[in-house]
Amino acid sequence: xxxxxxxxxxxxxxxxxxxxxxxxxxxxxxxxxxxxxxxxxxxxxxxxxxxxxxxxxxxxxxxxxxxxxxxxxxxxxxxxxxxxxxxxxxxxxxxxxxxxxxxxxxxxxxxx
Amino acid sequence: xxxxxxxxxxxxxxxxxxxxxxxxxxxxxxxxxxxxxxxxxxxxxxxxxxxxxxxxxxxxxxxxxxxxxxxxxxxxxxxxxxxxxxxxxxxxxxxxxxxxxxxxxxxxxxxxxxxxx
Numbered sequence: 001x002x003x004x005x006x007x008x009x010x011x012x013x014x015x016x017x018x019x020x021x022x023x024x025x026x027x028x029x030x031x032x033x034x035x036x037x038x039x040x041x042x043x044x045x046x047x048x049x050x051x052x053x054x055x056x057x058x059x060x061x062x063x064x065x066x067x068x069x070x071x072x073x074x075x076x077x078x079x080x081x082x083x084x085x086x087x088x089x090x091x092x093x094x095x096x097x098x099x100x101x102x103x104x105x106x107x108x109x110x111x112x
Numbered sequence: 113x114x115x116x117x118x119x120x121x122x123x124x125x126x127x128x129x130x131x132x133x134x135x136x137x138x139x140x141x142x143x144x145x146x147x148x149x150x151x152x153x154x155x156x157x158x159x160x161x162x163x164x165x166x167x168x169x170x171x172x173x174x175x176x177x178x179x180x181x182x183x184x185x186x187x188x189x190x191x192x193x194x195x196x197x198x199x200x201x202x203x204x205x206x207x208x209x210x211x212x213x214x215x216x217x218x219x220x221x222x223x224x225x226x227x228x229x
Contacts, residue, residue, distance in 0.1 A: 034218065043118070043205045043220040044156070089156075093216070099146050100207070100218055104155045 002027040006090055006103040013080055014111055021075040021106045023090030030092035033073045034100065035064055038087045047088075048075075080110045114140050116208050118221030125196055125228055132192045133224045135206030141186035142208035146218070147179075150203045162189040196228040 007022035023033070032051040036044035050057045050066045050073065057064045063076040077084050087107045091100040115138040125131045135145055143164045148156040160181050161169040168181035178200075180192040189208075193200050205223040209216050 032216075036220070041203070041223070041225070043116075043223040044207075046217060046219050049217050091218075093218075099158050099161055102156050 002101075004028070004090065004092060004101055004103045006088075006106045008106055009104070010107045010109070012109045012111060015080060015082060017080055019077040019080045019084070019108055019110070021088050021090075021108070023073040023075070023103055025071050025092060028071075028092055028094055028101070031095050033064070033066055033090065033092045035062075035073075035075050036089040036091065038089055038105065044089055077108075080108075082110045082112050084108060084110050114138075114208075114210050114213075114217070114219045116206065116219045116221040118206055118224055120224060121222060122225045123227070125226070127197055127228055128195055130192055130194045131196055131226060132190055133204055133206070133226075135189045135191070135208065135221050137187045137208040137210070137219075140208075140210040140212055142189075143186060143211060144209045145183060145189040146207045146209075147181060147189075147191050148205045148207070150205060150223075152203075156205065159191075193226065196226070198228045201226055201228045 003026040005024050013019050034049045035047045038044040048057050048064045050064045061078045065074045087105040089105045090103040117136045119134045145162040147159045150156050158171050159174045162181045162183040164183045164186050170176045183189040203223050207218050207220040209218050
């Protein structure tokens with residue numbers, strides 16, 4: 001069966017450390033992956049998109065990797081801050097105009 | 113980045129009435145928009161895919177006569193919850209695909225809280 005899993009439901013880290021979130025998928029061949037941030041009661045905010053032929057993407061303190069062999073994407077936040085606390089969603093698109101398929105999200109808490 | 117506007121952000125309606133939620137892509141054209149529903153602390157649940165100029169495609173278990181979707185232009189899709197009941201109370205979120213960007217980035221609206229009393 002097809003699955004998209006984010007490694008943990010919740011992750012607590014100390015301010016200043018690097019947060020690493022994992023997204024694994026099974027029985028998909030995604031054309032690309034997108035990462036979103038969602039705060040309580042708000043819609044998801046787009047962060048980064050990485051395509052199947054890209055290994056790594058960066059944006060400010062954010063970095064995403066995509067390993068199609070391992071069927072995994074890693075999302076890193078360096079020098080984390082309490083303001084980074086939110087739920088982070090991994091989503092993939094299999095092809096064309098198909099909708100995003102979401103993982104359940106990881107709730108990140110950055111402790112001062 | 114691209115902006116998707118959703119309106120209203122909060123609405124309260126009486127049981128049996130209908131309520132319309134609008135989703136607009138403000139700075140790009142979206143041939144495809146998606147409607148989701150989300151319960152507290154749960155994942156986004158795809159309800160339907162809205163295609164400009166054609167009928168929406170509904171996910172299994174979603175009543176198309178209850179959740180009417182209209183995508184009449186390249187920048188606007190609407191979701192109408194008909195004959196609303198308290199169990200329809202939820203957070204509804206739309207998203208729109210920007211086909212102009214590499215990778216067809218999908219952007220979300222801010223969401224609409226519906227409370228049926």
